[in-house]
Amino acid sequence: MKLSDKVIIAIKNDIATGKLKKGEKIPAEPELMEQYEVGRSTIREAIKTLAISGILKVQQGSGTFVTSTIKDESLTQRLRRADFDEVNTVRFLLEKEIARLACVNRTPADLEQMRELLEQRQNAIDINQQKKCAEADIKFHISVAKASGNSILFDLYQNFTSVMRDFFSKRDEENIASFAANQQLHEELATAIANREQDAAEQVIKSILHNNY
Secondary structure, eight states: OOHHHHHHHHHHHHHHTTSSOTTOBOOOHHHHHHHHTOOHHHHHHHHHHHHHTTSEEEETTTEEEEOOOOTTOOHHHHHHTSOHHHHHHHHHHHHHHHHHHHHHHOOHHHHHHHHHHHHHHHHHHHTTOHHHHHHHHHHHHHHHHHHTTOHHHHHHHHHHHHHHHHHHHTSOGGGHHHHHHHHHHHHHHHHHHHTTOHHHHHHHHHHHHHTTO
16 A cells, blocks of 8 residues: 555545544644654645545635545545454454354355356466456455355445455555465365365465455
8 A cells, every 4th residue: 555545545634533524624734744753745646636526625725625525435435444454353243243244144156156267266376466356356255254154244245345445446456475375275264164164264264365355
């Protein structure tokens, strides 16, 4: 994550929590630089992005003001501005329950879909195609959510996919090795679900998310 992205998240959080209210002037550049421990160019990039999105308005000679609240944002938008560690913590709680339910409710069709997506994931690793591998990875986890048999959990999990795609898109091609290192864990998860082994599935989820994959 770029430094300017972290500043954007922090300012949005201040607006969402009411620390910065609509119509208020945000701190001057020197104060923001000290607060976030970044350079002037980073602050200016963050403010420019927030101004383009309509959240801030820069008035020459007067300063920068909050022009929009963030109370009505969607869950997906909220996740996009969240700290990745926070997202990963919630994702673990969600995936743990999803895996537990999948062990109970999975169908032969669910298991077949998981196997097909794991094969796609492995094929993408073999030809060093990170984007294809990331997409197969996400679809595999979505298939596990579907196998849980709980439509609300399934819908909630799909909101996480936008964050996951953003995260994977920022990884360079060299990180295909990380996908390769976790392929066996994903296969173990599918096996645990097929065998209805809830404790084993939870342990695999812990291992996968420990590496953010």
